[in-house]
Amino acid sequence: xxxxxxxxxxxxxxxxxxxxxxxxxxxxxxxxxxxxxxxxxxxxxxxxxxxxxxxxxxxxxxxxxxxxxxxxxxxxxxxxxxxxxxxxxxxxxxxxxxxxxxxxxxxxxxxxxxxxxxxxxxxxxxxxxxxxxxxxxxxxxxxxxxxxxxxxxxxxxxxxxxxxxxxxxxxxxxxxxxxxxxxxxxxxxxxxxxxxxxxxxxxxxxxxxxxxxxxxxxxxxxxxxxxxxxxxxxxxxxxxxxxxxxxxxxxxxxxxxxxxxxxxxxxxxxxxxxxxxxxxxxxxxxxxxxxxxxxxxxxxxxxxxxxxxxxxxxxxxxxxxxxxxxxxxxxxxxxxxxxxxxxxxxxxxxxxxxxxxxxxxxxxxxxxxxxxxxxxxxxxxxxxxxxxxxxxxxxxxxxxxxxxxxxxxxxxxxxxxxxxxxxxxxxxx
Numbered sequence: 001x002x003x004x005x006x007x008x009x010x011x012x013x014x015x016x017x018x019x020x021x022x023x024x025x026x027x028x029x030x031x032x033x034x035x036x037x038x039x040x041x042x043x044x045x046x047x048x049x050x051x052x053x054x055x056x057x058x059x060x061x062x063x064x065x066x067x068x069x070x071x072x073x074x075x076x077x078x079x080x081x082x083x084x085x086x087x088x089x090x091x092x093x094x095x096x097x098x099x100x101x102x103x104x105x106x107x108x109x110x111x112x113x114x115x116x117x118x119x120x121x122x123x124x125x126x127x128x129x130x131x132x133x134x135x136x137x138x139x140x141x142x143x144x145x146x147x148x149x150x151x152x153x154x155x156x157x158x159x160x161x162x163x164x165x166x167x168x169x170x171x172x173x174x175x176x177x178x179x180x181x182x183x184x185x186x187x188x189x190x191x192x193x194x195x196x197x198x199x200x201x202x203x204x205x206x207x208x209x210x211x212x213x214x215x216x217x218x219x220x221x222x223x224x225x226x227x228x229x230x231x232x233x234x235x236x237x238x239x240x241x242x243x244x245x246x247x248x249x250x251x252x253x254x255x256x257x258x259x260x261x262x263x264x265x266x267x268x269x270x271x272x273x274x275x276x277x278x279x280x281x282x283x284x285x286x287x288x289x290x291x292x293x294x295x296x297x298x299x300x301x302x303x304x305x306x307x308x309x310x311x312x313x314x315x316x317x318x319x320x321x322x323x324x325x326x327x328x329x330x331x332x333x334x335x336x337x338x339x340x341x342x343x344x345x346x347x348x349x350x351x352x353x354x355x356x357x358x359x360x361x362x363x364x365x366x367x368x369x370x371x372x373x374x375x376x377x378x379x380x381x382x383x384x385x386x387x388x389x390x391x392x393x394x395x396x397x398x399x400x401x402x403x404x405x406x407x408x409x410x411x412x413x414x415x416x417x418x419x420x421x422x423x424x425x426x427x428x429x
Contacts, residue, residue: 003165007420012172013208014067016423024124024164029082029117030156032093032310036070039077041411045203046071051084053114058099058134059184060119065147070110084109087126089118091133094153098142100133102126116156123170129176135422147411151293154172165423176421185412187407194403201396208389209349210379221392222386223309231381236374238338238346243370244325245290248277256280260292265300268312268348279324292316292323292331297344301368302328310366311356313347339383341390346378 022028036042043050052067055061070078084090084103086219092099094114103117105108111117120126140163146152162419167173207219215229233243247259256278263274284291292298295314303310313332316323325331334343346352355376359368380386 003423004119005421007425009172009175012167012175014168016169018163018165020160021162021164022160024120024129024166025118026121026154027082027119029084029111029119030209031078032114032116034078034112034187036078038076039074043068043075044071044074044111045069046074047196048072048075050110050112051090051115052112053095053099055090056090056099056101056115059101059130061104063100065281068110068112072108075108075110078110084111084117085119085207087129089120089126089133090115091118093159094148095151096155097138097146098133098150100130101403104288114153125170125173125177125207128166128173131177131180131418132166132422135418137422138162138164150376157164163216169238179425180421182279182419183285183410183417186409187414190403190407190410194400194407197396197400197403201400204396205345205349205393209351211345212349212351212354215242215379221388224381224386224388226380227385230379232377232379234374235376236376237330237335238378239335239379240333241370241374242289242325242331242333243339244327244331245287246327247287247324250415251279251283253280256286257322257324259326260298260299260323260329262302262310262328264316266311268314270314270316270320277326283324284322290325290331292325294318297327297332297334297340297347299330299332299347299373300328301330301370301373303362303366305366306354308357310368311353313344315344315426328367330373332373337383338380339390340388341394342380342386345390345393346380351377352376 003018007014015160016162036044048070049055049061050070051061052066052068055063055065055067061067086103086106088103090101090103090111092115118129120129142159143152145162146154165285167176196271204219208217210217210230215232217230220227244260252259256271257280259277259279261277264271266274294316295318298314298316300310300312332347333345335339356368356373359366359372381389
C-alpha cells in the first residue's frame, strides 16, 4: 500500500509519515460547557467575539451568524492564562462537525460552544494542516467515527485515535499549503465579486420598483420619466397560477418523469439532483395540468413561521427535461399584460416578498395559499417599461450566474487537486 499521494511537487520523494493527529499538537484548548452564567457573569457589553459552531465556518468567521460578544472581564475569567493566537486552528466538534479555520489576526477571541482550538508543534505548518483537515480523507475519517443521528459529533477521546499521513519535510508541507492557499485566495476574491454583484442588483431593484406607498420608482429609464404612475393591482392581474398536485408516494418509481418538490427550489436555485423523485412517464398525459416546461416560473409555498425559508422563485432553464409539479409548489404564468422577465424580477422584489411574509401561517409551519398569492398588491408599468427593467436586471442575473459558475469551477479544481495531493481516505489508518 502506497504511503504517498498521487501528485507530488518536483524535488520531493520518500514515503509520507504515519502520525497520530494529536501527536502534532502542542496543546488543545477545550472550554465546551463553559458559559457566562456558570462563571457568575453574563455576556453584557463588550466587543470580544465568541467563537462557536454557529459562526466557525470552513476557513472564515461568519459575522452574520449568531455571534455573542464578551467584555474584557468575561474574557479574562473565561480564557484564563491562555489565548488564541494568529494562525491557531479552531475546529468544530459537533453540529456541524469538522469546520475549521485559522485565527485571522491577533485580536482576542473567546472559545465557546462546540469548538476546540489546536496549538501545533513547531515543525507543523498550520497552513498545511488546515488544508489536511479540510481534505476528503480527514473529513471522511471523522464522519465515520462520529456519533449522533442528526447532530453528528466527535469527542476528544475518539479524535485522539485518528492517524494522518504527512510529509516529513516541512518545505513540502509549505509547498502544498502555498498551492492550495493560492486557490483559496482566488475563491475568496471571486466570492467577494459575486457578493458585490448581488448587492448591486439588490440596490438597483429597490430603486427600479416603487417603494411601499409610492406610485413610481426612484429610478427610471430616461424614455419613461414622463410616463406617469405605475398601475396598482394584484398578482392575478398579471399572472395565472397552478398549484402542484399531491402525488402519492406509492406511485413513485425509480425512473420516469421527475417531480418538482419544495426541496428542489432550495434558496431560489433549481436543484434537480437534490433527493430526486420520479413518476411513471404516462403521468405526463394523465396530469398534463401539472407539467412544467422550460422557462416556467415556480415558487415554493411552505416554510417556517418567522423565517424567510419559502417564497423562493426559480425559472426553469431552457435545457430542462419535462417535469411534474408537486404540492406546495406553484407555477406562475404571465398574462398578456405582463412580460415574463418582469414578472420574475417582481416576484423577487423586496416589496413583494415583504407582503408575502406578512400573511399569517400556522403556529410553526407557514402555508401560503394560491389565493393569497393572487391577492398580493403590486404595481406595474406599461409593457415597454417592463421589458426595459427585465432586460436590465436579467443582464445582472447573467453576470451573477457566470460568476457563480466560475467559483464552482475553482472549488471543483481545488477539490480534485486535494484528492491528488493527499493520500486517499481508504489509505488512512
